[in-house]
Amino acid sequence: MKDLTALATQYTAAWCSQNAARVAGHAAEHGSLTINGGTPAVGRAAIAESAQSFMTAFPDLVVTMDSLSVHDDKTIYAWTLTGTHTGPGGTGRRVRISGHEEWTFDTDGLIVHSLGFFDAADYQRQLHS
Template sequence: MTDKGRIARLADEYTAAWNSGSAEAVASFYAEDGEIIINRGEPWQGRAGVAEMAAGFFADVPDLKLTCDEVRTAGDHVVYMWTFTGHDAASGNPLTVQGWEEWDLDGALKVKASRGWFDSEDYARQAAGK
């Protein structure tokens, strides 16, 4: 369905949206009725829900810097592997967190569904300075 060049540009632009600090910019990559579920949690639905999720990360890690480590594609399914760095807002401790999102894209290359994963126990340890 999609060529790798378009997916690479999508990944670059999505990374830039996260690095802009704008929750709305992140949400703009999702279909109107798109959703994200992180670590089997409750879904954030629609662009407003995705913006709420992103705003939560920006509040928790105000200097969040995201890098895209790798992208893999299979038709309209994409795996976006990432690392973010920054400092925990509450403790000030440095964070380096790795994870990935699994996207199902629509014909306009908007995310219909995302399943995100990261080691939340490691995140908590780093935030606590352990």
């Protein structure tokens, strides 16, 4: 397994790069990303598409790593996203949301499952108030 701190630092940089393929490159070929219990994005192409939707909505998106911890077989990556909603149909509002992802890895050190969570009501409030 790769050094988790290095992996999380690279993952954070991938989100800040506006390159969705870099985000997806941290996932196993058939890995999944599920956000707030929604429909999973399965496979690197779907994960890249999910990441791209945030990158398009927030062209100035910045993700920071707040903490990283291991609990049993899960790694908890806590993050904060800031950005201005200026993509297509954007509100022009600046948001700051925090959340976390629960990762499980394969033997190659790639993310097999990522379960992401953030306060969707607070996110919507920031976008529209």
